[in-house]
Amino acid sequence: MPGRLKPVAEQTIVITGASSGIGLATxxxxxxxxxxxxxxxxxxxxxxxxxEQIRLRGxxxxxxxxxxxxxxxxxxxxAFCIDSFGMFDTWVNDAAVALYGRVDETSMEEHRRVFDVGYFGLAAASIYAAQQLRQHGGALINIGSVLAERAMIYQGVYSAMKHAVRGFTDALRMxxxxxxxxxxVTLIKPNGIDTPYPEHARNKLGEPARIPPIAYDPELVARAILFAAENRKRELTVGGGGYLVSKMGNLAPGMTDKVMEMIGFGxxxxxxxxxxxxxxxxxxxxxxxxxxxxxxxxxxxxxLALEAQMRPWAAAAILGGVAATLFTLAKRRRTSGEAVQDLGLAAHQTDGTDSSAQMEALIADENMVPERLP
Structure with missing residues (x-):
């Protein structure tokens, strides 16, 4: 049966794609x-x-x-990891290459290169890492994308590769x-992240590429990865925008297509x-x-979406508290309105009585305010 994962401080962690962006931050x-x-x-x-920078910092x-x-x-x-530190406890597959451009303007050689690195390299590493981790346990973490849920225009090849990563990761986990x-086995699905990704990608758009908004800090993905190294999670999506893209694509695929067609290039x-x-x-x-x-x-x-996934019970408690507060406020407002109506009726039926004093007494009796009204 699966055991507990070690604290990060006690682990040896392999990270591919570690020369920049998410991998380097992690x-x-x-x-x-x-x-x-x-x-x-x-x-x-x-x-x-x-x-060397890491070693200089201790x-x-x-x-x-x-x-x-x-x-x-x-x-x-x-083998290099074992020679350096011993057996690894967590393996993170982050390496990928990318391309901006139309699918029909992308050569098969370019298609294959995107898949060779981002899918076949990841698949081979996942199978190897899983074989080793069977002996003593540990974590395999694959970096997917929200584009595995919803393809992005002009990033079609990369989107297709991330769809394949998701399918492979789910099958291996099962x-x-x-x-x-x-x-x-955890799949991390980042939204658009502010890394050198658009600078490194091959670009056929005719203008410099960028990450479409909203972009998130790569440190958030690094946090998610290290959380998954210590906690068994099936998936983690980084960035609430990723949820919106996924849900919008599922609920209204045709409309989402049109929106992407209109704003995709800009x-x-x-x-x-x-x-x-x-x-x-x-x-x-x-x-x-x-x-x-x-x-x-x-x-x-x-x-906040990532925090809720990492700490679902805390998120549920916060949402429950908010709901209870709103219910209480609504109930008090309704009770206060009924009290005012009753007071108005009593004022018409009582001669020589100060209506403001009656209202104050009634509200005080119902414990609707902590002190006397001015």
């Missing part, structure tokens, strides 16, 4: 919490610098430059649960160009090492 946060971290990505310089980190789409990459990562394996383009050396890492690594994009936009640093 590696830093995990190291700050006391975890031993293995950073994996293609860009050796960026990885070595990130690992953390424990090792870096391996490798393409997760390479045959046998997962086993090589696992198989592990059916055999009673002590492996927690919401995903900007006048601000990528930082020098960062653009288009589809086939080769480019300049890296940043957690946030260089785009000027509003970024949410909190997500």
């Amino acid at each position: 590696a830093r946060r995990a190291a700050e919490a006391g975890a031993r971290v293995v950073l994996v990505a293609r860009n050796k310089q960026a990885l070595d610098e990130a690992a 953390g424990k980190a090792a870096a391996l430059a490798i393409d997760v789409a390479e045959p046998g990459a997962a086993a090589k990562i696992g 198989e592990l649960e059916a055999e009673g394996a002590p492996v927690s 919401s995903q383009t900007t006048a601000r160009p990528p930082r020098s050396g960062t653009n288009d890492n589809l086939f080769k690594p480019r300049r890296d090492g940043e957690t946030h994009s260089n785009r000027e936009m509003y970024v949410r640093k909190q997500s």
Whole structure:
């Protein structure tokens, strides 16, 4: 039967796609919490610098430059982790590449590359990690997207890849649960996150790309990942906007199509160009090492929806308290109105009585106010 997951401070955590964005933010946060971290990505310089920064802050980190789409990459990562810190406790699959453009203008070579990294690399790593974690338990965390629920125009190939990630992750989870394996499998579904993603993506839109609003801080995704490393969760969606997109697409798919068709281009383009050396890492690594994009936009640093998922009982208690308060206020307002009506009737029936005094006495008797009326 599945056992308890270790506290992050006692874990060794493997993170792919750790040279920028969500992966880098997670590696830093995990190291700050006391975890031993293995950073994996293609860009050796960026990885070595990130690992060195972690060590300078007192953390424990090792870096391996490798393409997760390479045959046998997962086993090589696992062996490197064991040599560096011993067996891993959590494996995070975050590596991905992306592309902005029309589906009919995307070559099959580009299609395959997006899937080789984001799906086949993730699938191979998940199967390897699950095999190892069967022995002593642990967590497998795959980074999906809200685009696994609802495809985005001009990000069709990436959306399709994330749909595949969701299907694979759900199937693997069921198989592990059916055999009673002590492996927690979590799918993290971020909304649009303010990372270098649009700078790194291959862009065929003719204008610089950006994340469509509302964008969220990558630190929120890092929090969700580390929460899943300690707590068995099926899914976590980061950003309330992601829920709205999903539900809107389910309830009114045709209308959602029309909205995306109207705003899809404008919401995903900007006048601000990528930082020098960062653009288009589809086939080769480019300049890296940043957690946030260089785009000027509003970024949410909190997500009440995420907090509610991580602490459902606390959220239920808060909602219950709010509902009880609203009910009490409504009841008092109704009672107060009935009292005023009764007082008006009594005033007409009583000669020589001060109506304001009667009202004050009546309200005091009903305990509707804590002190005398002025």
